[in-house]
Every structure is written in structure tokens, then in C-alpha cells.
Amino acid sequence: MASEKKNALSEMIEILEQATVIYTDGVKEIFDTIRLTDKGVVIGHISSCNDDCDEFIDCGFISRNNIKNISYVTQRIIRRTKVKIDTGK
Numbered sequence: 001m002a003s004e005k006k007n008a009l010s011e012m013i014e015i016l017e018q019a020t021v022i023y024t025d026g027v028k029e030i031f032d033t034i035r036l037t038d039k040g041v042v043i044g045h046i047s048s049c050n051d052d053c054d055e056f057i058d059c060g061f062i063s064r065n066n067i068k069n070i071s072y073v074t075q076r077i078i079r080r081t082k083v084k085i086d087t088g089k
Contacts, residue, residue, distance in 0.1 A: 017075070
């Protein structure tokens with residue numbers, strides 16, 4: 001059995017804060033933080049790593065097919081950590 005080792009890789013992403021998502025059925029929902037992708041919206045929150053670092057944590061997803069409109073208050077670049085599993089192969 002190969003040992004598994006987790007390596008953290010980080011990337012800088014653009015996020016929208018205090019975002020309002022209007023669904024195709026007209027329902028509105030407000031989120032603290034979201035990230036736009038080609039396939040939809042990743043819902044998340046900000047975690048403070050230390051005094052000079054904030055990180056986006058993924059919590060859910062909404063397909064673009066279900067979204068009519070998006071509005072937001074603030075836009076900024078933030079770090080997102082991805083975990084890569086190394087199986088040793």
C-alpha cells in the first residue's frame with residue numbers, strides 16, 4: 001500500500017464580498033464571500049491565517065444554470081489553498 005502524503009499548494013484568486021445572488025426563479029440570497037468560475041459560483045468564507053494573511057475556504061457551489069444575476073459590494077484578490085494528495089506513484 002502506497003503511503004499518501006498531502007501537500008498544500010496555494011493560488012491567488014479573485015473573490016466578491018457581500019454578494020447577492022439572484023436565482024432564475026427570482027429568489028435572492030446574500031453570501032459573505034463568493035468566487036466566480038466558468039461553471040458557477042463557489043460559496044465560501046474568509047479564514048484569517050495570521051496577522052497578514054487571509055484565506056478563502058470553499059463551502060458550497062451554485063451552477064451558472066441556476067443564476068440570473070450577481071451583485072456585490074467589494075472585490076479583492078485573496079489566497080486559496082489547494083490540497084494535493086501524493087500517492088507516491
